[in-house]
Amino acid sequence: MDSRTVALIRTTFKAVAAEEGGPEKLASSFYATLFSDHPYARDFFPAAMDSQRDRLVRAISYTLDRLEEPDKLLPFLEQLGRDHRKYGVQPEHYVAVATSLKSAMRRFGDTEMWTDEIDQAWDEGLSVIAETMIGAAQKESTPAVWSGTVVEQRQVLRNLTVVRLQLDQPMSYAAGQYLSVQVPSRPRMWRYLSPAVPANTNGEIEFHIRSVLGGWVSPAIVGQTRIGEQWLLGSPLGGLGVPRNVKRKMLMVCCGTGIAPLRAQLMSMAQRRTNPKVQLFVGGHHPCDLYDLDTLSRLAVANPWLTVTPVTENDEYPWWYEDSGEPQAELPGLQPRLTGQIGKVVAGFGPWADRDVQIVGSPSMVQTTKFRLMAAGTQTRNIRHDPLF
Template sequence: QRDRLMHAIGYVIDQLDTPGEVLPLLAQLGRDHRKYGVTDDHYNAVADALVAALANLTGTELWTDETERAWRDAIALIVATMTDAANAEQGPPTWVGTVINHHRVLDDLAIVRLQLDQTMPYVPGQYVSVQVPTRPRMWRYLSFATPPHPDRIVEFHVRRVSGGWVSSAITTDTRIGDTWLIGSPLGGLGVSRRPGRRRLMIAEGTGIAPLRAQLLDMARLDDTPRTHVFVGGTYPCDLYDLDVLWGLSRTCPWLTVVPVIENSDNP
């Protein structure tokens, strides 16, 4: 966690010259951190501890008043952006999703549908952090595979990762009626809305999930531009959602779906 924290802070510091990119990211993180019960006092305590640690590691010769002011200003910007976004958020810190369907399409891949306890405003292409009952306090990120639904139904495609505690629990141990905690929507993966601009989408395995959500959303719109989707996998079975994509292409003349595989036979 310490390595991740310093990597994130270093990235933000490097990007401060382009605030239009990094400040929205910090705002999303602030909204997402509400699920931990983080308050303004926590942020301020971490800021003071971080400055003290930097001063201790840098040494008195290099740690000048100017250096301290620069670091305090940068950290204050990070804290203010995150806390302002968190405090301005009107939605709940977490949503509760009840599992209504668990379909294990492959030995290591499951499609899970949940019904949320209240409406979640998200954009197709975004992702959320989830916590499952069999792995408390272990948050993992999953992309929505469907656009917002009036019945508050969401869908996730989860592939078991070798050594992954949460992905293994989701694919093998999930039961109908289980309740998940779901954090605030994150990310900015989206499609251009410029008129006449053709679109190219490329995905492999469960990477199709956020693109699938966008395609289903685009099917509701008028005047959708030509879109080519290349969906890949090592084996034919990895194209687990191909029937859905082809079915969509049959009713949407603007959509072309091209499957790509490395091996023609399944293992």
């Protein structure tokens, strides 16, 4: 696509998004049009559509922001195409989605602004997206979906659980990637989770899940997961990871269960002969939120290239945490715990100009940490995180 086409697409989308309630209206109109004109498409989506609407708008925004960066956009779309095989999506379904989205855009945009040139621009943009996803799906030889049996469920905190599964066949994924998961109690509600261990030939995989207040899926996983139940898993997604033979130092920043993809990378790196220096800041609201420090301690002791600094916003434990009253022993290999907002703490150490940066956590945590690092002098091109949707 040329710059003119990209500009027309972005301008019309931003005009709709800027209106009061524009993103919500656009999403509602899109799904209403899709389900009305193509009733079979309703079976691909969950009964509750609230979070699905939000994810749609964020996904569109993420894609449009990268229309002029094909080296970043196309691999992302190819991953999505491979992942969408789990729904049983066929090429004609992409046509239905593209037609419905353009109709919704035209309905909520300025009718006088929607010219033939804009119409053609959206056709071209949606065609590139669809063709990239379809092509990647058709070339893929791995399973469309994996099945995994829960073999361990360990309650770490009141609102956090660790689940280990045995896959029906090994899955090849890069440490740091994430994948979509569907649990028996929430059919058609796929949620993204990051494996906390590297891929292995035995097909064993581990997830760390925190219950989100008001969420549909995470509370069900934390409260209802049972040994022996079957989960479904989609294709690996995401681009986090540390390539072999990389020499540039690393800065890793995470909060809560965001430690999972970073821990998987560190475990994978520990199997290599040489590694760059890695500084990991692991954060939480309370000291008990740093639930994986034992593992990080062992990794730091065994690997001199790794430095781990715990950070909490509060020094006290929450009221619901059952404290034994015994003082917590200091773990070897860890730096003294710091207190403060993690983004502010990390940025306070300097611009990190010599580091490649990875940030994992909630969307608000990622954005806040990223902005603080940029304000401190970190180059934007050196900061990586997964799409925030």
